Amino acid sequence: MNPILQGVELMLAGMGTVFAFLTLLVLSTLLMSRLVLRFAPDAVVPPPGADAHGPTEDEVAAIAAAVAHHRGRGP
Amino acid sequence: MNPILQGVELMLAGMGTVFAFLTLLVLSTLLMSRLVLRFAPDAVVPPPGADAHGPTEDEVAAIAAAVAHHRGRGP
Amino acid sequence: MNPILQGVELMLAGMGTVFAFLTLLVLSTLLMSRLVLRFAPDAVVPPPGADAHGPTEDEVAAIAAAVAHHRGRGP
Amino acid sequence: MERLSDLWLASGLYQMSWGQAVMIAVCLGLLYLAVARRFEPLLLVTIGFGGILSNLPGAEIATGNGLLHLTYVVGIETGAFPLIIFMGVGAMTDFGPMLANPKTLFLGAAAQFGIFATLLGALGLSALGWFDFSLQQAAAIGIIGGADGPTAIYVAGKLAPELLGAIAVAAYSYMALVPLIQPPIMRALTTARERAIEMRQLRTVSRVERIVFPLLLVLLVGLMLPAAAPLLGMFCFGNLMRECGVVERLSDTTRNALINIVTIFLGLAVGSKLAADAFLVPSTLGILVLGMAAFAVGTATGVLMAKLMNLLTREPINPLIGAAGVSAVPMAARVANRVGQEANPHNYLLMHAMGPNVAGVIGSAVAAGVLILLAGE
Amino acid sequence: MERLSDLWLASGLYQMSWGQAVMIAVCLGLLYLAVARRFEPLLLVTIGFGGILSNLPGAEIATGNGLLHLTYVVGIETGAFPLIIFMGVGAMTDFGPMLANPKTLFLGAAAQFGIFATLLGALGLSALGWFDFSLQQAAAIGIIGGADGPTAIYVAGKLAPELLGAIAVAAYSYMALVPLIQPPIMRALTTARERAIEMRQLRTVSRVERIVFPLLLVLLVGLMLPAAAPLLGMFCFGNLMRECGVVERLSDTTRNALINIVTIFLGLAVGSKLAADAFLVPSTLGILVLGMAAFAVGTATGVLMAKLMNLLTREPINPLIGAAGVSAVPMAARVANRVGQEANPHNYLLMHAMGPNVAGVIGSAVAAGVLILLAGE
């Protein structure tokens, strides 16, 4: 078969699949979100990593800032 | 041979070995401890990891606690 | 060939190559440094690792020291 | 048009079997337990997700040159992953409580009876014609009673790789279920007064003892039972790195980056054994039932051994800590502590239970060595 | 004397070809861009240095039993390295903005047109007789338009390993050049008023949604297009570890030690494909030109799709965020934000652009699956 034709066919199949897949993903995501928000609403949203052991980088940075703040206004 | 008999034999050999091994381990551990405490007593027991470089997770947590404590009672 | 002779030959070739290579390296390093200092002088020398994300071990240590200092002279 | 039909023929929807759909549901269930109930999440998240990937028809991740199959071949067929995990576990293990009271090693020995009783049970069910387990398979099922993930995977990889998926799932699931499985058995076998026994505070253990112990253990296992030497050797190596105090950077990497990396790939590789055609077979049901029995029997014999020791020795032992002898570190020790506090709120058994707990790791590694040696081939 | 001549015959000076000298200069150029201009430094430093090592004649690092060649065989021929990197990327990806506004997934779909247009372009240039790309090669070149390094390397490794060096260099270079390539196209296709559109603030996304989404995605891809399941499966696995909150230690290692280690060896292995005889061929020039076109077309179709959606839906979309649909995470999202602020200083598009940005990752992985399925063999 003419390679250009093959390419066109591949483009149609490819973009078709990409759009079909992402359309399905949009629909199922919307459905999923609706179901989750109805049946499993979590009032507080713990940030990912909240269960991590030990202080995170951000926390350490916060500590550093706190110390800096304290020292800045110290005697 | 009857597989059940094989199993019984394996159980006897297995539990026998486990107990024999752990009995030997108990005896040699008691002996080892006695020898160590007699010939190589270390007055202070440095916690494992004392040689680690940099602050440990616990130390960082302690720092965080210290800062929090300080801020809590601050003006 | 006599292995000792082979060894002597290898020693001559080896030490010769080592000295030749390192002489070339000295010369090209001197040349490189001269070129760099002329054409690409950087007034401030940022320490390596300055671009690292998050506080470094040293910084955390500094925080720890700061807290310790503060607590030491606290009430 | 032809392209469309190619796409359809290659789709999962077209190719999926009922078994694969069931297995995906099972794996979603494992993930639910891991995430919502925190059942051994490190392993059940990775195994569960690996299981999903392995049941997507056409993805070919768990076959041929697929990543999960290659990982299985490289890491589990060779035994490398469980051994490295065991090294990491060694680098996390504190032998202090056991060294302070070496008698607790006997509790770790007694609890291994669950392994061999289950082995016999598996052979019995086969004799009844309900299942058809060979001696190797029965031994691999028994090791679930060791309550120790890497040991179970190592032994199953050697003796019965075709059952590895079910054995690993059973081992980790029941380890997570220890707080449900053990307390009724512990209460049934003890009086309230026994459960209230307070134990003498443990002595301090010196640094030299901690350093010498892993060397003593590896030499003893080398002399007595070399078949257990790979498992216990790597365990002792990790522990020596931890305790010797001069290779802290290696020890730290071993119990963090290295064990984490290997855990991820171990879990995925075990997941590759959850493909429907291998997992949805009657023997899986047998493995799940027998594995539960293994935990129960081990718990019971651990408690009974503690009671026996109370008859024979002067210093009182709270029999609850015998249940920690199955291992399931540190869950079983926590369970012993909790059940003890129900009977006596001033009772702090946690440290006392850590002794039999780590002894159980040694005990099941020794049992593993015997099984590999005598049931292997 | 003979030894001296051996040394001279074995020296690089004696053996070096012009091509190797040129390639070393090219690699020094890549290193310059990476270090002085911060062009994708993680990959261009490692690829560039690997390229230098591969063009030292007589060193034999990139051939036979040389380290770089072994790394290539173990890590890229098997697909392991790009898949592991993708897992790490998943562990770094926040699907929140996309979940808050799933419509932006369409932008990530539209921008994949760059891939297929480029594929057609490669076949067209071959029909004109300028180059001689097979269908497989054209598909591998097209994937540069996915603007996603690991996807490009994975597809090229499967379909056209002989072009992998050029494709990887093009993909990472153009990802670094996104701030230069995209803005003119974005401005040309939009009015100042469109660029000034402010978007409604995104809703908060719940933790459960974040956990369920990767499972939904992997199941959908398994049902629809299993050929994309390895890539998207590992991506979803990383993301699940990140979001589930119970395996933080695995997630942390995945997005730090593990992805860093694999990046180093991936870069060196890709560098091993920069040997002069494989890289200094006319097709490389074609790949560079076509790759640039792929980015441009994808940017354009992303923007145009956003304009089309504005015609069809009520809630206004700033068409600039369509350009982020090519992926090039997070560079393209930042570019959209910057161009938006030029038109309206109060316009904060960054979060809105992250949706199409990560959608573009999914979109190009789906496209990769189609290409592997239909152009493979």
Place this chain on the structure above:
Amino acid sequence: MERLSDLWLASGLYQMSWGQAVMIAVCLGLLYLAVARRFEPLLLVTIGFGGILSNLPGAEIATGNGLLHLTYVVGIETGAFPLIIFMGVGAMTDFGPMLANPKTLFLGAAAQFGIFATLLGALGLSALGWFDFSLQQAAAIGIIGGADGPTAIYVAGKLAPELLGAIAVAAYSYMALVPLIQPPIMRALTTARERAIEMRQLRTVSRVERIVFPLLLVLLVGLMLPAAAPLLGMFCFGNLMRECGVVERLSDTTRNALINIVTIFLGLAVGSKLAADAFLVPSTLGILVLGMAAFAVGTATGVLMAKLMNLLTREPINPLIGAAGVSAVPMAARVANRVGQEANPHNYLLMHAMGPNVAGVIGSAVAAGVLILLAGE
């Protein structure tokens, strides 16, 4: 009964040879030195424990499909582990002092005489009939004088894998013994006045110089001696990652998690070469004696070279820093500093000694290249 006899026949006690018992004692000695005396603990703990495991009869860890043997095949036969370690060492190395005073490179050249003198010595002992070392073996023994672990393991793996255990143990042991071996030689060859020489403070080195140097070095080695390019190339790659400032996350992982992981497995794999039948042979004694000589000769020629340079150049050099040219980073530089302070308490030689110290690493990698090229095959 039969089972009992199986267990006995499989036990270590039954199978152990005298040689294995001796080797276990030797390994316990290495562990003692590593832990109690802090002799190169990172390597001697891992090698020593690997050696114990390899001498447990019946454990079969260091043979066949045993973990240590597989590790050896994958990591040392391919050269991958020493090369990765060298990359990590590069990421830890500061070339600043050497760049500030490039003349010190000559000291690193002179100290390599220890390598070639030892090679001759090994051939001489063979000519006398005391030992029977081939040219390859003599070259591998000589490289102990490079005082650089990964280089020694890399060369021994290529030229004389059968001697690798003894060579690695000798190299790391003598590196740990540098504070005992070097000072007497340094004092014997210098006057108190020479040792008291203070050196001019080093100039600041710019960031660009630091970045360009590893590139200059890898290109020079590629042009002059490609056989040394794998070693020095990986070393330069690590150093470039360190200095370029844009891939800090890769550089950090390289000098932490990655080098730690590889060190663990390198040590275990080297330990697998400490099995009694390979190690308890007369040639090991020869290797230990020759290795000691290698360190001594290298120290001496380094010091003498510094004295020669003092005759030829204006700016005075403290001859003690010549001893640091053997490498043994950073121990030898510290020794030079300490001996210098004995003669003149205001003398801070540490930074000055770091120049020849890292030059010694380059020098012995070049020597390794020559040996592999001319003695190989």
